[in-house]
Amino acid sequence: MSVFDGIPFFAGLDPTRAETFARQCMRKRYSEEELVLDFDDHSTDVYFIVSGDVRVLIRTAAGKEMIFGDFGPGKFFGEMAAIDGAKRSANVTALTNAELLLVPPAVFREIVLHEPEICDRLLRILTSRVRELNMRLFERSVLDLRHRLYAELLRMSAPRKGHDGQSIVSPPPFQHDLAARIGCRREQVSRELTAMIDEGLAEKIRGGLVLLRPSVLEKRVQDAMNDAD
Incomplete structure (x- = not known):
């Protein structure tokens, strides 16, 4: 060997x-x-x-x-x-x-x-x-905190088995880790995640953070990049 x-x-x-x-x-x-x-x-x-x-x-x-x-x-x-x-x-x-x-x-x-x-x-x-x-x-350089968070969660996620059109970040990410990834404070990440949950874009489960409509997040990120041009 x-x-x-x-x-x-x-x-x-x-x-x-x-x-x-x-x-x-x-x-x-x-x-x-x-x-x-x-x-x-x-x-x-x-x-x-x-x-x-x-x-x-x-x-x-x-x-x-x-x-x-x-x-x-x-x-x-x-x-x-x-x-x-x-x-x-x-x-x-x-x-x-x-x-x-x-x-x-x-x-x-x-x-x-x-x-x-x-x-x-x-x-x-x-x-x-x-x-x-x-x-x-x-x-x-061009995205605000919200769209940077969307982009990072999309990068970290994988398709959720048995749930077409959904993705999951597993294990669930710590908020301070997400803040360190996108350059902000933990409290800001907490607010944005709460907003995503309230809007039906995300859901916290025991095994991870589910992105319920990743296609919507992808479109929002792309639109924000286009607007920055």
């Missing part, structure tokens, strides 16, 4: 090369709420999530922190430091007990540069992340 087994990013890696690289990598366990890495760390390993979940916080130029996202099994982070050697630009903390595979930068670059399939996979993932960051920046 290889340390790379079960990690989608390494699918297609030559078994012989994998065996060589595996000797330079290590799996490490983290406890819930344990710090994985912090802003300005000099470490350059790439972290691949084998099990559990982590939260990635990024810091703005003004020093404010924003939740970039929660990553689960199969995802990875830390690739930028492995590529350019710069200090860490994010804080990562384990949300649950987690097991991570730490890949040294030299190994990461060797794999990417000599495995075309994996290189293409990395380029697509990085492009997707840039697009998402660009969209968030655009939203922060």
Whole structure:
């Protein structure tokens, strides 16, 4: 069994090369709420999530922190430091007990540069992340708090099984987390969620926050963006 087994990013890696690289990598366990890495760390390993979940916080130029996202099994982070050697630009903390595979930068670059399939996979993932960051920046620039909240909830949601046309954010998001994601105060998020519930756009259930009419939220966000033009 290889340390790379079960990690989608390494699918297609030559078994012989994998065996060589595996000797330079290590799996490490983290406890819930344990710090994985912090802003300005000099470490350059790439972290691949084998099990559990982590939260990635990024810091703005003004020093404010924003939740970039929660990553689960199969995802990875830390690739930028492995590529350019710069200090860490994010804080990562384990949300649950987690097991991570730490890949040294030299190994990461060797794999990417000599495995075309994996290189293409990395380029697509990085492009997707840039697009998402660009969209968030655009939203922060042109949308008011209400529509930023709509957009973030839509991003966080998944189709609700057995309920056509509905989506669900599960587990239910904490209000202070939503505030950190869209750049506002918890009290403002609370007011907007109450308004959504009163309007029949959302419903709180034990398993999560249900978006009863996500198509309406999508249209409102798009209309707000068009008006900003």
